[in-house]
Amino acid sequence: MKKLASPREFYRFSGQCIPWVWGLFAVAFGVGLVDGLWLAPGDYQQGQAYRIMFVHVPSAMLSLGVYVLIASCALVNLVWRIKLADVIASVSAPLGALFTGLALFTGALWGKPMWGTWWIWDARLTSELILLFLYFGLIALRQGIPDQDRAAKACSILALVGVIDLPIIHYSVYWWNTLHQQSTLLRLGAPTIAPSMLMPLLAMIVAFGAYFAAVMLMRARNEILQRERRAQWVREGVLNEIQF
Amino acid sequence: MLRKFWHYDLIACFRCRAELLLPVIFFVMVVALFPMALSVDPALLQAMAPAILWVAALLSALMALHGLLRQDHADGFLEQCLLSPVSLPGLIFAKVWAHWLVTGLPLTLLAPLLGKMLYLSWQGIAALVLSLLLGTPILSFIGAAGVGLTLGLRNAGLLLTLLVLPLYVPVLIFGTSSVMTATLGFPVIAPFFFLGAMLVLAITFVPWATAAAVRLGVG
Numbered sequence A: 001m002k003k004l005a006s007p008r009e010f011y012r013f014s015g016q017c018i019p020w021v022w023g024l025f026a027v028a029f030g031v032g033l034v035d036g037l038w039l040a041p042g043d044y045q046q047g048q049a050y051r052i053m054f055v056h057v058p059s060a061m062l063s064l065g066v067y068v069l070i071a072s073c074a075l076v077n078l079v080w081r082i083k084l085a086d087v088i089a090s091v092s093a094p095l096g097a098l099f100t101g102l103a104l105f106t107g108a109l110w111g112k113p114m115w116g117t118w119w120i121w122d123a124r125l126t127s128e129l130i131l132l133f134l135y136f137g138l139i140a141l142r143q144g145i146p147d148q149d150r151a152a153k154a155c156s157i158l159a160l161v162g163v164i165d166l167p168i169i170h171y172s173v174y175w176w177n178t179l180h181q182q183s184t185l186l187r188l189g190a191p192t193i194a195p196s197m198l199m200p201l202l203a204m205i206v207a208f209g210a211y212f213a214a215v216m217l218m219r220a221r222n223e224i225l226q227r228e229r230r231a232q233w234v235r236e237g238v239l240n241e242i243q244f
Numbered sequence B: 001m002l003r004k005f006w007h008y009d010l011i012a013c014f015r016c017r018a019e020l021l022l023p024v025i026f027f028v029m030v031v032a033l034f035p036m037a038l039s040v041d042p043a044l045l046q047a048m049a050p051a052i053l054w055v056a057a058l059l060s061a062l063m064a065l066h067g068l069l070r071q072d073h074a075d076g077f078l079e080q081c082l083l084s085p086v087s088l089p090g091l092i093f094a095k096v097w098a099h100w101l102v103t104g105l106p107l108t109l110l111a112p113l114l115g116k117m118l119y120l121s122w123q124g125i126a127a128l129v130l131s132l133l134l135g136t137p138i139l140s141f142i143g144a145a146g147v148g149l150t151l152g153l154r155n156a157g158l159l160l161t162l163l164v165l166p167l168y169v170p171v172l173i174f175g176t177s178s179v180m181t182a183t184l185g186f187p188v189i190a191p192f193f194f195l196g197a198m199l200v201l202a203i204t205f206v207p208w209a210t211a212a213a214v215r216l217g218v219g
Helices: A007-039 A049-080 A083-115 A123-144 A148-162 A165-175 A195-227 A232-238 B002-015 B017-037 B042-067 B070-074 B077-083 B088-117 B122-149 B156-184 B189-218
Strands: none
Touching: A007 A049, A007 A083, A007 A195, A049 A083, A049 A123, A049 A148, A049 A165, A049 A195, A083 A123, A083 A148, A083 A195, A123 A148, A123 A165, A123 B156, A148 B122, A148 B156, A148 B189, B002 B017, B002 B088, B017 B042, B017 B088, B042 B070, B042 B088, B042 B122, B042 B156, B070 B077, B070 B189, B077 B088, B077 B189, B088 B122, B088 B189, B122 B156, B122 B189, B156 B189
């Protein structure tokens, strides 16, 4: 496991993993799509329109999960000085922003027929919007600092300072009176959702997670090649394979 | 030792006394823009007063961050501090309190006058002053962390705003909710507990984080 902290080992290992992760994505996405769009029954209250949940919930969960990953990598980078952790954090930030934006957008699409409004300034939506701004801040700070090492440490500090928003987002539906509903999955006790709808939801969560893992690993490999471009293993082994 | 830095900082600030008034004048002008833009209806202004006053105070605090660590970085004082046995978190702690005394505190003291201009009730003004008293130091501390992260960068001002505004939002929310619950006559202790908790967290962690960021920016 410790060998993976070396960029070269990580490059080799992730190259082997990526096809499998894409395979997992294909299976889970196929199952989730068929089950969610055809096999799962309509909701007694919301009819067929609830099916956007199968996109909205996984993207929202991933928007929080990716930030937790970035904050963990920030901690590892600052405390143990493992540069690979910073590589993962830097490539995950745009992906996290994408998932947050997707969660807000699909939430608006769901809100209009169900709540009667595209947007409302309740605690859950507002704190998710703040999370989007935090991601933008991370991306902007990384691009604004020309020196690689300084950018790595500064973004790590910023990621750790912003982690306070995560419990606020998760518990916002309990601490405040919100229009957004409370948790059905991440709670003490059994999930409050029918099994016929739970299965496609779990499949889509796995699919989105696999998508993130695959794309993140591909971007991380690119970033490693760029950062280590003067190393011998890059020049000899990898660049020779690229056809111009 | 820290008292000396605090003392020197205050003397330096009072040397250019005209600059001290800038955040205050900005605060007054922004608050004055709203009655001009909206309408002179007292009921409307009274309903919007907590939000207007808090947003204006927040923007004035953001503008005032300009003078926090940048001059010290530019003339090499921070570099000297890194080379000396001075504790950098302690220095930053002293500097931020000195900065708050000359920027945040005048805003807090001017708030009752501006509150009355927007027809805010006396309970509302009391809650406003207390929320600003707790909230403006939090804004100064979080701003200090932002300034530390963006020391010497090209787009430092704009980047600072982008980094710091999401972190300012909880302070804004609790500040305005305290004033609004006070004007409605409800018990108002809960938002002050939150603001107090945020202040204690900021005082504890920010000097440390800012010192790490300064070491990055200078070294």
